[in-house]
Amino acid sequence: MVSQPTTQQLVAGLSPYRLFHSKDLDETRSNVGRIFKPHVLGICGKSQRLDARMDHLAIGGISLNRLHYGANVSIEPECLDDFLLVQMPVSGSAQIQCGPRKILSTPSRASIVTPSLPLHMRWQGQCDQLIVRIERPTLETACGALLGHALPRPLEFELGMDLRHGNGLAWRNLVLFLANSQFTKNAAQHALLAAQVEQLLVSSLLLGQPHNYRDALLHTARTPAPRHVKQAQAYIAEHCAEPIGVHDIARHAAISARSLYSGFQQYCGTTPMAYLRLVRLQRVRQDLLQAQSSGTQTSVTQVALAWGFSHLGHFTAAYRRQFKELPSQTLHG
Template sequence: MPAEEPPLADHQRFHTSDIWEARAEVGRAFCPHELRITQRSATLDARLHGTSFDRTGLYYLDYGTEVRITPGDLESFFLVQIPLAGHAEITCGREEIISSPELASVPSPDGKLDMRWGAGNPQLIVWFDRASLESHLGSLLGRTVRRPISFSLGMDLTAPDSRSWLNIVDLVRREAEGPDGMTTRPVVAKQLESLLMTQLLMAQPSNYTPALLGEQPRVAPPAVRRAMETIEAHAAEPLTVAEIAECVGVGVRALQDGFRRHLDTTPLAYLREVRLDRVRKELLSCDPGVTTVTAVAARWGFLHTGRFSLAYRQQFGESPSQTLRS
């Protein structure tokens, strides 16, 4: 009886025993990373199958032996890594899990990622463009997403919501494997991608789960709302917390407490988010041959280029120069 083919066998990207080739090809599909065989006498037998769509992608990756993978921050994308067999040690930020066929890993882009995949640990990987997932979340919530999504690292694949999400992954895989599957039709593929994103956001706990489950947000008191309006109207000016508090007629401590209680942020953090949004809108409408990122950033109060670029990438999942060129 012939051995069962691995997932997405008709979409092979590479099959190699060369660690340098494996690192380069996996880096091309995902991001640059360090790859090391942990057993000195072991032989690599790496293969990657995969197909990508507009906002998501589906991959099968197997190294054939135990390896350590250290990509650092993912930055511009999310992954759900589903072991089909074996175990993997996954550390992301302060969280650490032993991933298995019952526990997938969902590393967040802004956490340092370090992984040790065991021998016999092929994984099915679902890739999500970060900006698209956060935009999709915003459409579900009916508001702009200002803070990055931060998922819990472990996904319990035995939970009902996770099993429902896995059914959609399996549907996408089966359609991608067929020569005339639904994923070849752009309209259908777009709907499947939206369903994958919606179900992931509903199934996997994150900092946005309470809002998605319909828990009522706190209503900000009038002073906080007036402060928000003041910040939005004068975002290009060199505002201080004391000036904002004076404008709305409250003390600095009362204003800071109000922002923390009702918006889960601070006045200056809210000001920075507003400024970043204004920068993004301007970059999207500018001619890259006429303006520069530095000039636009300076107009909105960002004078330290390095700190601005880091904050921009954390909020939008891409560099400001990428936005300007888009």
């Protein structure tokens, strides 16, 4: 029986993206501050010795980070303002206060730090955290698109997330997959893939973690008129080479993302993103046929990546289902 990789082994996938390793307090504070924000960092206890390291992988409007201080530390950033953090201890624990709420964050309980609320943290020396950073405008724009209107007040998330069950476990598994996946590394280099990762994480957080707009998001959406679906289809056809997502399409069609889903399911029998993938598959085929007829030197991999397909096995299977031949057969005739 093949053993399953441990959490430590999965987060080790970020180690090639080492930002720094330092035992100096000022250097550590400066490096962490460049990724997050300037803050007050203090060592708690005369016997404590800092041994800090941080890995950082940026993907569009989000980033995956692993941070370990190696000593008991206090962290005082005030409000994060421009971004949200989901902090998931791999080992150890941290006391987190965000606004009036306090929790002890452990490997079974993540903390979701609302950008608009003051933050105070104390990390225990062995605390090693996997941290997802999401830009606040990205999060608020996505929430507004799902609702169909701009947010009248800031998003405020419940501070604790149970990582052992339900939506919390699903979130944990998703982030661990991304931390150790070649897909994520490819996404960091390709805008189309980065947009897919960004949208997946943002939507998962908005629909899975309690916050002040979640009840409204979960209400049944009305089905849009067919003209809205046609507007969305036209937008997809025109912008399929760009890193667009459901929220961009919904905004162009002037409806909520949930209404967009309902419309595509009713009138197209598919989802907006599945429709977008179909259009991109068609564009791949066009490029392969053009390369074959003109004798242009290219490869299936190059064309697939250019259109946002990172997993070549999944791409090849989808291409064959759609066009009844392999992409290599299209390219070489």
